[in-house]
Amino acid sequence: MTVQPAATWDEDPDGVSILLSTGRARHDLLVIAEPALLTETVRAWGRPGARVRLSYLPGVSAPAGAGQEDALDSYDRGGLGVLVARGRTAAYEGGPAHRTTALARIAAGAGVRAALLVTRACALTATGGDILAVGDHVNLTGASLLRATEPLDAAWDPGLLARLTQLAGVGAAGVVGLVPGPTRPTPAEAFILRGLGVDAVVMDSVAEAMVLASRGVRVAGLACVDHTVVGAGPGQAGRRQGGRRVADGQVGAQQPPHPAAQVVHEAVEAVLAGLG
Numbered sequence: 001m002t003v004q005p006a007a008t009w010d011e012d013p014d015g016v017s018i019l020l021s022t023g024r025a026r027h028d029l030l031v032i033a034e035p036a037l038l039t040e041t042v043r044a045w046g047r048p049g050a051r052v053r054l055s056y057l058p059g060v061s062a063p064a065g066a067g068q069e070d071a072l073d074s075y076d077r078g079g080l081g082v083l084v085a086r087g088r089t090a091a092y093e094g095g096p097a098h099r100t101t102a103l104a105r106i107a108a109g110a111g112v113r114a115a116l117l118v119t120r121a122c123a124l125t126a127t128g129g130d131i132l133a134v135g136d137h138v139n140l141t142g143a144s145l146l147r148a149t150e151p152l153d154a155a156w157d158p159g160l161l162a163r164l165t166q167l168a169g170v171g172a173a174g175v176v177g178l179v180p181g182p183t184r185p186t187p188a189e190a191f192i193l194r195g196l197g198v199d200a201v202v203m204d205s206v207a208e209a210m211v212l213a214s215r216g217v218r219v220a221g222l223a224c225v226d227h228t229v230v231g232a233g234p235g236q237a238g239r240r241q242g243g244r245r246v247a248d249g250q251v252g253a254q255q256p257p258h259p260a261a262q263v264v265h266e267a268v269e270a271v272l273a274g275l276g
Contacts, residue, residue: 030217065093090204109215124201168263177193
């Protein structure tokens with residue numbers, strides 16, 4: 001069933017748009033990943049029970065980045081509801097900042113219990129693998145990640161992290177740094193960030209994770225390394241090793257299925273098992 005409502009709203013704090021879009025009153029898990037990393041999940045799960053445009057949801061912009069889709073799928077997995085967003089809007093696309101977290105706000109309002117956020121990453125250190133489990137983050141944007149009337153606690157879920165690090169193909173837990181993008185760090189910037197304990201930089205997912213976590217949602221993340229920057233010290237010649245791609249394939253819209261998609265599917269199943 002494909003649902004394409006025409007209504008336009010400004011905000012949806014209770015997640016009503018999810019109910020109207022999918023016909024399902026409750027979803028337990030939110031997954032956000034680009035389609036190239038969802039091929040194994042689609043193969044295993046088949047057609048979704050419902051599909052809606054992401055841009056139908058209040059405040060959510062249609063993803064404009066390469067390899068992203070304007071689609072949100074709803075699945076039933078043994079009685080558990082799963083929302084799978086096949087795209088995301090990056091802050092560096094130039095839209096209002098609140099649009100990058102709109103889906104997270106709606107999903108939290110709709111009552112999801114957990115979220116798995118999968119993104120691209122630029123590695124700054126040897127991560128122990130091409131897919132890094134997100135253990136913590138550093139906000140390097142110089143801006144607040146969410147609006148609130150008082151200080152909040154929002155952290156990545158240690159129980160889900162433990163499940164992810166036990167999967168074959170996932171490296172040890174690491175720290176990601178959220179940067180504004182769209183440019184990757186220079187070698188000098190990478191040198192400084194490594195000194196801060198950052199293993200890889202990402203350009204999305206962290207703000208969404210903090211919105212979800214601050215509202216009681218258990219959050220886990222995978223960062224797929226598709227580039228590596230070797231940081232040089234001050235006064236040294238900068239060296240950059242570019243173009244290193246995930247496993248035996250690239251993370252991109254025109255690439256065939258690759259091992260990373262299998263790892264992501266196993267991660268989705270592992271998080272679901274933790275909710276059963």
